[in-house]
Amino acid sequence: MKLFKETVLHFKPYWKGLLLALIFALAGGGFTIIPPILAGKLVDTIIPMQMTDTMIWIVAGVIAAFFLKVMFEGLQEFIQVRIGLDVITDMQMRAFKRLHRTPMSFFATTPRGDMLFRLTHDVESVQNLNNTVVPRFIQQLVGAIAAFAAVFSLFWPAALVMFAVFAIYLIPSFKLGTTVRKLGAVQRDMSADMYHHLQESIESVRLIRTFQTMDKEIEQQTQKLSAWKKLSIKAALIGKVNYRLGNLFNIATPGVVMLIGGWAVWEKEITAGTLIAVLALIPTMFLPVRSLAENALTIQQAIPALIRIYEYFDLHEEHKEDLPEIGKVKGDIQLNDIWFKYPGAEEYVLKGVTLSIKEGQHVGIVGASGGGKSTLIQILLGLYEPEAGSVHIDGKDLYSYNRNSFRQQVGVVSQETFLLNSTLRKNLLYGRQDAAEHELQSACEAAGLSELITSLNEGYETIVGERGLKLSGGQRQRVALARAILRHPPVLIFDEATSSLDGETEERVQASLQELIPGRTTITIAHRLVTVKDADLIVLLDKGTVAELGTHEQLLEKKGKYHELYMAQYSELEKERAI
Numbered sequence: 001m002k003l004f005k006e007t008v009l010h011f012k013p014y015w016k017g018l019l020l021a022l023i024f025a026l027a028g029g030g031f032t033i034i035p036p037i038l039a040g041k042l043v044d045t046i047i048p049m050q051m052t053d054t055m056i057w058i059v060a061g062v063i064a065a066f067f068l069k070v071m072f073e074g075l076q077e078f079i080q081v082r083i084g085l086d087v088i089t090d091m092q093m094r095a096f097k098r099l100h101r102t103p104m105s106f107f108a109t110t111p112r113g114d115m116l117f118r119l120t121h122d123v124e125s126v127q128n129l130n131n132t133v134v135p136r137f138i139q140q141l142v143g144a145i146a147a148f149a150a151v152f153s154l155f156w157p158a159a160l161v162m163f164a165v166f167a168i169y170l171i172p173s174f175k176l177g178t179t180v181r182k183l184g185a186v187q188r189d190m191s192a193d194m195y196h197h198l199q200e201s202i203e204s205v206r207l208i209r210t211f212q213t214m215d216k217e218i219e220q221q222t223q224k225l226s227a228w229k230k231l232s233i234k235a236a237l238i239g240k241v242n243y244r245l246g247n248l249f250n251i252a253t254p255g256v257v258m259l260i261g262g263w264a265v266w267e268k269e270i271t272a273g274t275l276i277a278v279l280a281l282i283p284t285m286f287l288p289v290r291s292l293a294e295n296a297l298t299i300q301q302a303i304p305a306l307i308r309i310y311e312y313f314d315l316h317e318e319h320k321e322d323l324p325e326i327g328k329v330k331g332d333i334q335l336n337d338i339w340f341k342y343p344g345a346e347e348y349v350l351k352g353v354t355l356s357i358k359e360g361q362h363v364g365i366v367g368a369s370g371g372g373k374s375t376l377i378q379i380l381l382g383l384y385e386p387e388a389g390s391v392h393i394d395g396k397d398l399y400s401y402n403r404n405s406f407r408q409q410v411g412v413v414s415q416e417t418f419l420l421n422s423t424l425r426k427n428l429l430y431g432r433q434d435a436a437e438h439e440l441q442s443a444c445e446a447a448g449l450s451e452l453i454t455s456l457n458e459g460y461e462t463i464v465g466e467r468g469l470k471l472s473g474g475q476r477q478r479v480a481l482a483r484a485i486l487r488h489p490p491v492l493i494f495d496e497a498t499s500s501l502d503g504e505t506e507e508r509v510q511a512s513l514q515e516l517i518p519g520r521t522t523i524t525i526a527h528r529l530v531t532v533k534d535a536d537l538i539v540l541l542d543k544g545t546v547a548e549l550g551t552h553e554q555l556l557e558k559k560g561k562y563h564e565l566y567m568a569q570y571s572e573l574e575k576e577r578a579i
C-alpha cells in the first residue's frame with residue numbers, strides 16, 4: 001500500500017503530462033481495433049459485391065489506422081518515459097539527500113556496497129521497468145480493453161471464452177509469478193552481496209597484495225557468482241515457462257473461438273466477416289498478459305528495488321532541517337557531563353566528561369589509545385549524540401541548532417585523510433572554493449606543502465588519484481591540513497593531524513600551526529605529548545573520563561598519569577629539551 005501511495009505522490013506533480021499520455025494511449029488503442037473491423041467489412045461486403053473503389057478506401061483506412069496508432073503510441077511512450085525518468089531521478093536524489101542527513105551511526109552499521117547498490121542498481125532496475133515495460137503495457141492494456149469491447153459487441157460468446165481463458169491462465173501464471181518474485185528478491189540480495197564484495201576487494205587491493213589473499217578473494221567471488229548464476233537460471237526458466245504458457249493459451253483461444261464462431265456463422269447468427277474480425281482481435285487482447293509474463297523478472301526485480309529506494313526516504317534524520325542556524329561562532333565550547341556509548345555497544349566510551357574551552361584557547365587532548373578522544377570530537381561536532389549531557393557553543397545548545405552551520409565554521413584534520421580523485425587544487429579548495437591564489441599558497445606554506453607542489457610537474461593541477469593514493473600518507477595529511485587552514489575557521493581541530501609526518505617535517509608544520517592557532521579555539525589530539533606541550537590546557541582522557549587537567553607544567557608537577565606517560569615517551573635528553 002505504501003508502495004502505491006509513495007508512487008502516486010511522486011507522479012502527482014506530473015499529472016498533466018500523464019493525462020496527455022493517457023489520451024494518446026486511448027487514441028492508439030482506438031486505432032488498434034480499426035483494421036480487424038475493416039477486415040470483417042472486406043469479407044462481408046466489399047469482396048462479395050466487388051466494390052473496387054471502396055476497397056481502396058478500406059486499404060487506405062487500414063494504413064491510416066496503423067500510422068495513427070504508431071504515432072499516438074509513440075507520443076504516449078515518449079511522454080511516459082520522460083515523466084518516468086523525471087520521477088526516478090527525483091526519487092534517487094531524495095534518497096541521496098536523505099542519506100546525507102542520516103546520523104553517522106547509520107554509515108558505521110550499513111555496508112557501503114548496500115548503499116551504492118540501492119542508489120545505482122536498484123534505480124536502474126526501476127528505470128528498466130519505466131523505459132519499456134510500463135509504457136508498452138499501458139498501450140497494450142488500452143488496446144486489449146478496446147479489443148475486448150469490440151469483440152463483446154460483435155460476438156459476445158467469444159468475449160466470454162476469452163474471459164474464461166484469462167481466468168484459467170491467471171491461476172498458474174500467478175503461482176509462477178509469485179515464485180519468480182521470491183527468486184527475484186533473493187537474486188537481488190545476492191547481487192548486492194556480490195557488489196559489496198567486489199567493491200571491498202578492489203578497495204583493499206593493497207591489503208590483499210600484501211597478505212597474498214588473492215586466491216581467497218577469487219574463490220569467494222566464484223562461489224557467490226555461481227550461486228547467483230544457479231538461481232538466475234532457475235528464475236529465467238520459470239519466467240520462460242510462464243511466457244510460453246501464455247503463448248499456449250493465446251494459440252488455444254482462437255481454436256475455441258473458431259469452433260463456436262464457425263457454428264454461429266452456419267446458424268447465421270454472425271457473418272464470416274465478424275468472425276474474422278473477432279479472430280483478428282484475439283492477439284491484441286492477449287498482449288498485456290503475455291507482456292506481463294515476458295517481463296515478469298524485470299517487474300519482480302523493480303518492485304523490491306522501488307521498496308528499497310523508498311526505505312531511504314524514511315531514514316532517521318540527524319537533525320531537523322528547519323532548526324535555526326547557529327550564527328557566527330566565536331569558539332567558546334562547553335561539554336557538560338557527556339555520557340556516550342556507540343549504538344549496539346554495551347560499554348560507555350565517554351563517562352560523564354565535562355570540559356570547558358574558552359574562545360581562542362588551545363586545548364590538547366591526550367591519553368591511551370581507545371580512551372575516547374576521537375569520540376569526544378565526534379560528539380562536539382554533533383556527529384553522534386550523547387545519551388546524557390550537552391554541548392554548548394558560545395552558550396548555545398548545539399543540538400537545538402542546525403549542526404551543519406556550526407561544522408561549516410570548524411576546520412578538522414583527522415587521522416584518516418579523505419581526498420577526491422581530482423587535482424591538488426580542487427582538493428585544497430574543497431572547503432573554500434573562493435579562496436584567492438595567495439591564500440592558497442600561504443595555506444600550503446603553513447602545512448609544509450609548498451616544496452612538494454613546486455617539485456611536481458603539474459603543480460596544483462596534479463591529479464592525486466583515487467582517495468589520494470598517488471600521494472604518501474604524510475603528503476595526504478599535509479593537504480588536509482592546508483585545506484583546513486584555508487577555511488580560516490574560528491575553531492580548529494587536529495586529531496593526530498601530524499602523526500604521518502616524519503619528525504623533521506612535523507616540527508616544521510607544528511611551528512607553522514603555532515602561528516595559526518592564536519585567535520582560534522584549537523583542539524589538538526596527540527599521542528606525542530610534545531605536540532601539545534604549549535597548549536593552554538591539556539586534558540588527559542582515560543577510559544572515557546577526564547583523569548587529569550592542567551597545563552603541561554602543572555600536569556608534570558602533579559606526577560600523575562600524564563607524568564607517567566611523559567616519562568614513558570621520552571628519553572632523558574628529549575625530556576630536557578622539551579621542558
Ligand SMILES: Nc1ncnc2c1ncn2[C@@H]1O[C@H](COP(=O)(O)OP(=O)(O)OP(=O)(O)O)[C@@H](O)[C@H]1O
Pocket residue numbers: 108342343345349367368369370371372373374375376
Ligand atoms: N563507530 C564506532 N562504533 C563502535 N565503537 C567505536 C566506534 N568508533 C570507536 N569505537 C570504540 O570507542 C572507543 C574509543 O574510540 P576512540 O576512537 O574515541 O578512541 P581514541 O582515544 O581516539 O583512540 P586512538 O588514540 O587510538 O585514536 C574504542 O574502544 C573504539 O573501539
